[in-house]
Amino acid sequence: MAIDAALYSGSKCYFFHGSQYLRVTRGDTGPGTVDSGYPAPISNWGWPGGFGAGGIDAALYSRSKCYFFKGNRYVRVTRGDTGPGTVDPGYPAPISNWGWPGGFGAAGIDAALYSGSKCYFFKGNQYVRVTRGDTGPGTVDPGYPAPISNWGWEREFIRIHFKSLLPVTPALGQFMDTQFTELQKLYATVHIDARRGSTEDLSGDPNLSSLIALDVGRCLLGQPTQEQRDLFSHRNGAGGNDLVVYVVQTLVSTNNSNFVGCATHPDGQPGAAVVQNSARWLTAHEVGHVLGLRHVCEFPSPQNPSPNVACVAGSNQSDRLMFPNVQWTHPPPDIAGAEATTMLASGLTRPLPF
Amino acid sequence: MARSLTELRAQLSEIEPSDATFAGIDAADVEHLIAIMGDEEGWLAERAVYALSRIDSAGARQALLSAAEDPRMAIRVAAAVAAATVPAAQSDQMLLKLLADPQPGVRKFAVRAVSERNSEAVLRRVREISAADDDPRLQRVAEERISSISGG
Numbered sequence: 001m002a003i004d005a006a007l008y009s010g011s012k013c014y015f016f017h018g019s020q021y022l023r024v025t026r027g028d029t030g031p032g033t034v035d036s037g038y039p040a041p042i043s044n045w046g047w048p049g050g051f052g053a054g055g056i057d058a059a060l061y062s063r064s065k066c067y068f069f070k071g072n073r074y075v076r077v078t079r080g081d082t083g084p085g086t087v088d089p090g091y092p093a094p095i096s097n098w099g100w101p102g103g104f105g106a107a108g109i110d111a112a113l114y115s116g117s118k119c120y121f122f123k124g125n126q127y128v129r130v131t132r133g134d135t136g137p138g139t140v141d142p143g144y145p146a147p148i149s150n151w152g153w154e155r156e157f158i159r160i161h162f163k164s165l166l167p168v169t170p171a172l173g174q175f176m177d178t179q180f181t182e183l184q185k186l187y188a189t190v191h192i193d194a195r196r197g198s199t200e201d202l203s204g205d206p207n208l209s210s211l212i213a214l215d216v217g218r219c220l221l222g223q224p225t226q227e228q229r230d231l232f233s234h235r236n237g238a239g240g241n242d243l244v245v246y247v248v249q250t251l252v253s254t255n256n257s258n259f260v261g262c263a264t265h266p267d268g269q270p271g272a273a274v275v276q277n278s279a280r281w282l283t284a285h286e287v288g289h290v291l292g293l294r295h296v297c298e299f300p301s302p303q304n305p306s307p308n309v310a311c312v313a314g315s316n317q318s319d320r321l322m323f324p325n326v327q328w329t330h331p332p333p334d335i336a337g338a339e340a341t342t343m344l345a346s347g348l349t350r351p352l353p354f
Numbered sequence: 355m356a357r358s359l360t361e362l363r364a365q366l367s368e369i370e371p372s373d374a375t376f377a378g379i380d381a382a383d384v385e386h387l388i389a390i391m392g393d394e395e396g397w398l399a400e401r402a403v404y405a406l407s408r409i410d411s412a413g414a415r416q417a418l419l420s421a422a423e424d425p426r427m428a429i430r431v432a433a434a435v436a437a438a439t440v441p442a443a444q445s446d447q448m449l450l451k452l453l454a455d456p457q458p459g460v461r462k463f464a465v466r467a468v469s470e471r472n473s474e475a476v477l478r479r480v481r482e483i484s485a486a487d488d489d490p491r492l493q494r495v496a497e498e499r500i501s502s503i504s505g506g
Contacts, residue, residue, distance in 0.1 A: 210491050213431045213459030219370050250400060250428040252435060252463060253371070257404045258428070260369045260397050275397050275428075285369060301374030326367045 007059035007066065008114065009079060016042065018055050045084040051075055051092045060112035060119060062132060069095065071108050098137035104128055104145045122148065152191060156349035160287065161197035161238045164247040165212040165231075166276065168201040175276050176247065179283035186284050186321065186332055190340035192349055198237040208234070212249045214273055219253060219262040221289070228262075232269040241348050243290055244271035245283055251275060260326065263289030270348055279326035281333055288321055291346040293339050295324040356382035359389060366390065366401045376404070381411040388417050391429065400432045407436035415444055422448040427457050434463035442471045453479040458489040465496045470503055477503065 007014040013032065015022045020039040024032040043053040051070060058069040066077045066085065073092040077085040096106040104123060111122040119130045119138065128144040130137070160183070162176045176199060184194040202208055208231065217225040224232070231246055238244050251259040251273055260279065263272040263286045272286035297317045298307035317323055321333040335343075343349060357365070362383060368375045379387075383405070390402035403421045406414040418440060421433035430452060437448040449472060452464035461483065468480050477500075484496035 206489070207491065210458035210462045210489050210495075212457070213427070213463060249459065250397070250431050252431060255371075255373065256407060256435060256439065257371045257375065258397060258400050258432065259371065262370065277395055277397055279369075282369065299368065299372070299374040301372055301377055304374070324368055324370060325364070326369055327364055 005056050005059040005068075005111070008061045009066065014059065016056050016059065019043070019053060047075055047087055048092065058109050058112040058121075061114045062119065067112065069109055069112065072096065072106060100128055100140055101145060125149065155191045155193050155352045156344055157193040157195055157352050158187075158287070158291075158349055159195045159197045159239070159242045160283075161199070161235075161242055161244045162247060163200045163202050163234060163236075163244055165202050165208055166247055166249060167203045168199065172247065172276060173199075176245075178280060179245075179274070182280045182332065183284035183287060186281065186335065187343075190335050190343060192340075192343060193352060197242055200236060202234065214246075214248045214251050215254075216251045216259055216262040216264060216273065217254050219251075219259055219264050221264055222267075224264050224266045228264060228273070229266050231273070232266050232271055235269060235271075240268070241270070241350060243287060243348065244269075245287070246271065246273040248273055248275060261286040263287070265290065277326070281321060281328065281331070282326065284333075285321055288335075288339070288343070291343040291348060293322050293342060296320045296322045298324065356386070359386045362386045363390060363393075363398065366398060366405065371401070375401075376408050379405050379408065381409055381414065384409060384411060384413040384417065387414075391417065391421065391424075396426055396428045399426065400428045403429060403432035403436060407432075407439045415440060419444065419448065422451050427460060430455060430457070430460045431463050434460055434467055436467075437464065438467035438469065442473075445471070446473045446476050449476050450479065453483065458487070458492050461487070461489075462492050462495055465492070465499050468499055468503070 003015050003017050005016040011026055013024045013026050015024065019042055021042050022038045023035045025035060026032045042056065052068055056068050056070045060067040064079060066079050068075050068077065072095055074095055075091040076088045078088060079085045095109065104126065105121055109121050109123045113120040117132055119132050121128050121130065125148050126145040127148055129141045130139065131141060132138045160180060164172060166172055180196055187194045211227055211231050214231060215225050215227045217223065235244055251262050253259055260277055261272060261274040261282050265271045270290050272290055274282055274286060297309045297311035299311050300307060311317055318327065318329040319334050321335050322339065366375060387402045387406050391399050393399045403418065406417050418433055418436050421429050424430055433448055434452045437445045437452065449464050449468060452460055453476065455461050455464065465480055465483060468476055480496050480499055484493055484500055487493045487496065
């Protein structure tokens with residue numbers, strides 16, 4: 001059941017749903033106790049002209065007064081701590097009387113909130129902040145209405161599954177837990193909620209046994225090897241936009257070397273492969289690649305002595321998640337604002353309903 | 355010039371290494387690389403093997419021989435890959451061990467390291483894998499390798 005509005009009022013709280021309301025004796029941090037005789041009809045309060053009898057949109061505590069909103073009108077009530085109080089003369093009145101900028105809220109509001117010297121009123125995806133007047137409309141602060149999204153509540157999520165070609169021993173389980181937890185904490189800082197999917201032990205599959213040493217070619221995005229195609233086709237339990245992290249023994253490169261992680265994956269089968277290691281943000285780094293991030297710098301080589309952005313010893317490049325070396329400095333590593341934008345724009349991050 | 359063990363570890367710690375990862379590493383670093391081969395971080399120990407495979411020195415070659423018998427699978431995989439880069443006689447010595455490795459992942463990369471320069475004994479072992487290995491994927495890799503070597 002949803003509620004339409006809620007109201008703090010000293011020792012009591014009120015919750016409104018349709019034509020009914022509950023009165024609750026407050027618990028400071030818990031649910032409190034519903035008083036006997038509730039739910040009860042809002043009409044019991046006897047507001048003028050039957051105002052609010054069918055339900056209200058919002059309610060606002062404001063010290064000696066309370067405000068109740070329905071449609072384009074509101075009533076102001078001189079509070080009674082535990083009872084209905086008294087509707088002040090002249091109410092109901094139009095919300096438009098408050099003269100909010102651009103006619104904000106004139107047709108109605110969704111919610112209202114008391115917060116000390118300020119009140120907040122919400123409508124659609126916008127809100128106004130008001131410097132309170134105890135009994136009057138107060139003053140809308142400059143810069144309002146503003147989008148609710150400014151508060152950074154909007155979050156996206158990704159779901160990550162682990163599939164291991166190594167037997168899932170307690171130590172390997174701990175490795176996967178640590179990798180996921182560090183990723184989850186880091187991604188939360190950029191409003192991405194990482195959710196843990198399934199964990200599957202593929203070590204008993206004889207068809208996959210030689211992939212425990214996985215040929216990743218040059219690990220170039222968009223260019224998976226046949227072995228990566230074979231392994232990444234195993235997506236039991238993973239949805240189309242879910243990411244799968246495959247844990248293998250070693251990642252062998254055609255440049256006569258080994259990788260610690262590789263984010264190359266076939267189209268439509270997003271994921272990465274990693275080896276067991278003590279680099280706590282390796283999976284976060286590789287999933288960063290899958291979400292569209294590139295390294296913050298490259299090390300100069302004989303073949304490429306002047307990369308576009310060279311890694312410079314002693315710089316703060318090594319503070320960043322996408323530094324291309326596991327020796328991060330000042331951990332946990334950082335995700336820059338532009339990188340967060342890239343990750344959130346990835347089709348693999350999905351909006352969380354709120 | 356030899357670098358310190360700490361410097362060498364840092365240089366080898368790239369997540370997705372390139373040729374730059376191994377730039378400047380030479381015979382003077384062999385002792386430290388052998389020490390890193392014993393590192394508890396398997397991927398770093400493995401990378402030391404790849405670094406050693408880029409060094410033309412007796413010490414490096416000896417270390418690669420020992421890598422082919424290392425108890426850690428990833429080290430043996432690196433030795434298998436490195437077997438393609440060492441002189442033919444040493445390659446034969448390493449591959450005869452690695453082609454009989456109990457781990458199919460090691461055998462797979464050992465098969466891939468085989469070329470025309472290897473001995474008949476090595477080529478025979480690849481043919482045996484193509485005919486009767488427990489791992490069908492590895493059988494296919496061996497078939498392809500034999501076909502490639504014989505120009506088929």
